[in-house]
Amino acid sequence: MPRRTFLAGGISTIAAMALAGCTPEGAPPPAAAPSGPRFLTPTDAVVGEREAARAASGAVNRVSLTARPGRLDLAGVPADTWSYGQTPAPVIRQARGDRLELELVNDLPEESSIHWHGLALRNDMDGVPHLTQDPVPAGGSFTYDFVTPHAGTYWFHPHSGTQLDRGLYGALIVEDPAEPLAYDSEWVVILDDWLDGVQATPDQVRTDLEGGMGDMGDMPEMHAMGNLLMGAVSDVLGGDAGDVSYPFHLINGRPATDPDVFEATPGDRVRIRLINAAGDTAYRVALTGHRMTVTHTDGFPVDHTEGDTLIIGMGERYDVVVTLGDGLFTLIAEAEGKLRQAHAQVRTGAGTPLPTDLPFPAPELQGKLVTADQLTAAPGVALDQRAPDREITIRLTGGMEKYDWAFDGLPFDMMRPMRNAHPIVEGERVRLTFVNDTEMWHPVHLHGHTYQHAGGGPRKDTSILLPGKRIALDFDADNPGRWLTHCHNLYHGEAQMMGVVAYTA
Ligand SMILES: [Cu+2]
Known part of the structure; x- marks a missing residue:
């Protein structure tokens, strides 16, 4: 091709x-x-x-995050990286109208920042160096202080160089005090492509990409050349799916061979908050044995739409609701066009996990695909x-x-x-x-x-x-x-x- x-x-x-x-x-x-x-x-x-005019609850959520070098264990493979102490960072959770007062301590060897992805927050807290604030210098700190005006699934990451492709990200969940959606429990699922500290640093990847791939002619099949990936294609993405070769794809910081496990009871209605924190990878997501009902995207509700799989680009979020069957199921996030997967397990009973080396294309990912153009904003939004x-x-x-x-x-x-x-x-x-x-x-x-x-x-x-x-x-x-x-x-x-x-x- x-x-x-x-x-x-x-x-x-x-x-x-x-x-x-x-x-x-x-x-x-x-x-x-x-x-x-x-x-x-x-x-x-x-x-x-404008900030003073936002509907505020008066409650303040005080959090401190220290960005620093650390080591992530990927099923026995050590990855020296940068993180907020763990990857993903602990979930930050508060209600609509609450204030977040978050101190970022920068113990990285270079300047940093935090951007609050998706939030309609006050501009001077948006975390874009040189545009909305001065960069937070190495050894320095900065306190972000803002009201979270809308409920929904959000996330945060640096807006400094290639730091996003390290372990510096986490979920910000803003709860609705009058939540209209009924569910028994909820899970946060963060998808990420990973190479930092295993194959290269993200800065090396950028250097390789900016060196250009040259004219590779026709690629008969996908293959990696160092950090670059040739011939990753996806019909759903209209051709070239991505250009970076990642040795790992992670759900909540863990590869398929050491998966995150979600325990629940058969019949539970679960809200799954899916966040794509990847650098260069869209994911196709499915939960084996289940259909999913899409209820929100990027924090805001949509008319409920049922499907078997979802495609999630970098930075996007989807909330889905599933009613769980009895057994052991696999939440699959396939790196679209890249022939690799992240897995997590959903356990409500006995069963055998899917192998981590599924054949491609995996039949579990061939059902009805939901894309954003099929969705409609809920009447209230x-x-x-x-x-x-x-x-x-x-x-x-x-x-x-x-x-x-x-x-x-x-x-x-x-x-x-x-x-x-x-x-x-x-x-x-x-x-x-x-x-x-x-x-x-x-x-x-x-x-x-x-x-x-x-x-x-x-x-x-x-x-x-x-x-x-x-x-x-x-x-x-x-x-x-x-x-x-x-x-x-x-x-x-x-x-x-x-x-x-x-x-x-
Ligand atoms: Cu682009």
Whole structure:
């Protein structure tokens, strides 16, 4: 099967348009000149005013996390990594309206930060160095302090270099004091691709990727070349599934040969909160012997939708409810297109676990697949239907040959983030359209808002965008600040496939 050609469509299109003396549709405005819009800064009083206006319970959840080097045991294979003491970090759990007061102590040898993925929090606590705060220096500390305004399944990770692809991540669960969903218990399931301290460091991977793969021609079958993976393809992802070869895939920090075990009673209704914390891997998830009912994605409820399997891109979350049978079952997370799996066990009775070397494709993963475009926002969270006041179009550009992933062909510069800023005004209904001019899928992510897929789809903050496709995302501009938007493939993001949506005064 041809892996792909390396003349990315976006690059050739832009080059052709440049030759013709015009700019691509949706090109960003020129860098903010002194006469340009005055972008609100995170220190503007308005951010504090909006925070004070959020419905708050008065309760404060005080947590301290220390980021530091440590060792993870992967079924007997030691992995020297960086973590918050364990991987994943302990679950942070609080109620909607509670304040989180979290001290990050940075005992890493480099600067760090924590981003609160999916939360519509105050902008100056969003954890993006140079955009919303100064980086937390090695040996330093920073206290994040904000109200969690919406219930749901969220997670946190550094927004500093490639640290996300180490062991620095955890779940933030915001409970609804008036939870309408009935269930007997709930489990947090974090999926992750792993190589740190076993095969390479994430920084070495980035160096290898940025060195380029060259023209590999047609790849007859998938194979790894060092840290790079050739020929990983997925029909569901529209072609190239991913580019990094990971020796392990983990559920809650554990490989399939030493799985996490969830104990329950037959007949229990369980809410499973699935979080994809991977760097370069989408997962296809199934629970053997069960159908799943999707109840939420990216924290927000959807009309309940039943299926056998789910596809979850990096940064996405899905909550599902299952009614458990009697026996021993396997929660499978297959690295989509990469022919590897993570397993956890669900035990309500006796049984034999699935082998960890299932043949591909595993029959357990061939049932009805639920994707985000089949979902509809629950009535209570659907946006009212009205025409957008402002439309922003961002084209995804670049490719593997030059490893020049970007928005609109303009690489993001973390030291000059407003060069890539799109102005919006508080109160507007904004339609943000991403057009994928590349030959690979990308999980696009917007900070600080939960948009709705235009046309009545789900509320989300991270969406899979297939090659050659476009996606229109509507949101209400109700959370002033400078908000990053980027590809949540870690290595694409680090290659500067990022931009900013910023409120103006
Ligand atoms: Cu990407």
